[in-house]
Amino acid sequence: xxxxxxxxxxxxxxxxxxxxxxxxxxxxxxxxxxxxxxxxxxxxxxxxxxxxxxxxxxxxxxxxxxxxxxxxxxxxxxxxxxxxxxxxxxxxxxxxxxxxxxxxxxxxxxxxxxxxxxxxxxxxxxxxxxxxxxxxxxxxxxxxxxxxxxxxxxxxxxxxxxxxxxxxxxxxxxxxxxxxxxxxxxxxxxxxxxxxxxxxxxxxxxxxxxxxxxxxxxxxxxxxxxxxxxxxxxxxxxxxxxxxxxxxxxxxxxxxxxxxxxxxxxxxxxxxxxxxxxxxxxxxxxxxxxxxxxxxxxxxxxxxxxxxxxxxxxxxxxxxxxxxxxxxxxxxxxxxxxxxxxxxxxxxxxxxxxxxxxxxxxxxxxxxxxxxxxxxxxxxxxxxxxxxxxxxxxxxxxxxxxxxxxxxxxxxxxxxxxxxxxxxxxxxxxxxxxxxxxxxxxxxxxxxxxxxxxxxxxxxxxxxxxxxxxxxxxxxxxxxxxxxxxxxxxxxxxxxxxxxxxxxxxxxxxxxxxxxxxxxxxxxxxxxxxxxxxxxxxxxxxxxxxxxxxxxxxxxxxxxxxxxxxxxxxxxxxxxxxxxxxxxxxxxxxxxxxxxxxxxxxxxxxxxxxxxxxxxxxxxxxxxxxxxxxxxxxxxxxxxxxxxxxxxxxxxxxxxxxxxxxxxxxxxxxxxxxxxxxxxxxxxx
Numbered sequence: 001x002x003x004x005x006x007x008x009x010x011x012x013x014x015x016x017x018x019x020x021x022x023x024x025x026x027x028x029x030x031x032x033x034x035x036x037x038x039x040x041x042x043x044x045x046x047x048x049x050x051x052x053x054x055x056x057x058x059x060x061x062x063x064x065x066x067x068x069x070x071x072x073x074x075x076x077x078x079x080x081x082x083x084x085x086x087x088x089x090x091x092x093x094x095x096x097x098x099x100x101x102x103x104x105x106x107x108x109x110x111x112x113x114x115x116x117x118x119x120x121x122x123x124x125x126x127x128x129x130x131x132x133x134x135x136x137x138x139x140x141x142x143x144x145x146x147x148x149x150x151x152x153x154x155x156x157x158x159x160x161x162x163x164x165x166x167x168x169x170x171x172x173x174x175x176x177x178x179x180x181x182x183x184x185x186x187x188x189x190x191x192x193x194x195x196x197x198x199x200x201x202x203x204x205x206x207x208x209x210x211x212x213x214x215x216x217x218x219x220x221x222x223x224x225x226x227x228x229x230x231x232x233x234x235x236x237x238x239x240x241x242x243x244x245x246x247x248x249x250x251x252x253x254x255x256x257x258x259x260x261x262x263x264x265x266x267x268x269x270x271x272x273x274x275x276x277x278x279x280x281x282x283x284x285x286x287x288x289x290x291x292x293x294x295x296x297x298x299x300x301x302x303x304x305x306x307x308x309x310x311x312x313x314x315x316x317x318x319x320x321x322x323x324x325x326x327x328x329x330x331x332x333x334x335x336x337x338x339x340x341x342x343x344x345x346x347x348x349x350x351x352x353x354x355x356x357x358x359x360x361x362x363x364x365x366x367x368x369x370x371x372x373x374x375x376x377x378x379x380x381x382x383x384x385x386x387x388x389x390x391x392x393x394x395x396x397x398x399x400x401x402x403x404x405x406x407x408x409x410x411x412x413x414x415x416x417x418x419x420x421x422x423x424x425x426x427x428x429x430x431x432x433x434x435x436x437x438x439x440x441x442x443x444x445x446x447x448x449x450x451x452x453x454x455x456x457x458x459x460x461x462x463x464x465x466x467x468x469x470x471x472x473x474x475x476x477x478x479x480x481x482x483x484x485x486x487x488x489x490x491x492x493x494x495x496x497x498x499x500x501x502x503x504x505x506x507x508x509x510x511x512x513x514x515x516x517x518x519x520x521x522x523x524x525x526x527x528x529x530x531x532x533x534x535x536x537x538x539x540x541x542x543x544x545x546x547x548x549x550x551x552x553x554x555x556x557x558x559x560x561x562x563x564x565x566x567x568x569x570x571x572x573x574x575x576x577x578x579x580x581x582x583x584x585x586x587x588x589x590x591x592x593x594x595x596x597x598x599x600x601x602x603x604x605x606x607x608x609x610x611x612x613x614x615x616x617x618x619x620x621x622x623x624x625x626x627x628x629x630x631x632x633x634x635x636x637x638x639x640x641x642x643x644x645x646x647x648x649x650x651x652x653x654x655x656x657x658x659x660x661x662x663x664x665x666x667x668x669x670x671x672x673x674x675x676x677x678x679x680x681x682x683x684x685x
Contacts, residue, residue, distance in 0.1 A: 069494025077502025095322025
């Protein structure tokens, strides 16, 4: 509707003459699935540095490759990834957090269940000290006029839900829960002017709490000491302070209620927020285990009076890693049916299935399906400390560290490895937004005398343009080194993903991620010479070679596809980026008028986007006409097609390598946008 102007003057109106611009999207973000020593299980956590990975998922482990792969990713130029920890959820031998209880002699079960923040034996190293504290104290008197009210010298620090202990000489102490605080009304009488009211059993129904009880039997003319009751939890790990949680309340209505402050469900929900880095993890969480407190007021106070505090340095016990019963299902999960309940969905959403919903992931790596666990962690004891005889005082006693039993994961068979890698490829083909980096099984790289025959046989099981295969494994300096083993052999996918990311960020996704030195690597498990490379390369096996004077480099950029149009991994990843960018930036066209103006806007936005790619060197051709074409007019949108609500745009591009056209058809069908690839191009209906 046109605006009616009545007052003379200059007016500003916004009119969008063109469609929103299409911009390239990030393709450097990797997704890792594997075994970790700590951290949430089956939860995707964004990580942007190696230090952050350590804080969320722990250190290197002899039972996992995940930490090595993520370290290789960041060392080789990666800047952001998503990590999913896997573990068995078997009710008997699955992953469980270490725990202890805050009990009361007045209850048949615990008041709080205090757990380590994530499953694993790491929690068995934690010790707790729980102490009762009194952050607020004041003096009060009973109000002679109202039995539900107490007069206090100060209401500072008292809030609704504060648990208080009332003490008067000659009477037994009593517990009450503050239901309301009135700090505005003064009182003149038996006590000096200016005192305030504090109420705990108000007569107003809207202020009542479940803890209302009979009036106090204290003497009305004697002062009463009023002190708050809360708890401080000190967490130590190997005699070193880890965390301090102060002012935790036992009353659910209090703002500092322990299970609300350290709620494991809220912590998990915060981690699931997309594109938001999680806060450093809590050391512990607290479960609510006392609904019967709401039933009987007198029983509630009796139970609160009989709280049994754990002794200082009480250890958490019962933590397990859930590795012994690990299966391929824990890595793959299961497709989710829309009619599934939340409980069923949670059981199916495991491993790779968690990353399926993270749209920004463009690279997949699952190194731990190839795990070769080290039976005994190769850690050496620290040398004995010899005190200086010239220093006064006796030397400090040596406190031995606890010896933890190490739960070992299974060594997966080649059939298990293939099942997981096939699931990776299938997810990439279904989402069409990512590629899988496939590692050869240990059986194909463990013995140099076997040559390349085993890896040839393994590669022949795959045929997809959404996957790339790299050989052999890498040998890196092992942070768990001992005198017998200073290095460890690991799958190459983490380092390769880092080089993908570095190439994307420095040059662009159109550049083949190859012929650049790898960082944080000492050697390869099997040397590849020119003759062997000549056999591997045509098969789509990307060799990692040690080149004299040039370091260790990836010398291949092929997919495992038999289609020559999709021979190179950079072409596939470039097309993924173009498809996704067009899809996301063309949503504005849905429900727009199907006329020449809309067609011109879509044609202009597509052309501008492809020109920017051509200027960056992503498209071949000396001119834009040789690099791409865009058609969105009446010739491909006849009246019969417009009548059924379809708008088609035909886009052809020439990737840098190879020099073939791949056609993308972008169109509007009813109220949805879809991209469909064909042998001769890509079609959107």
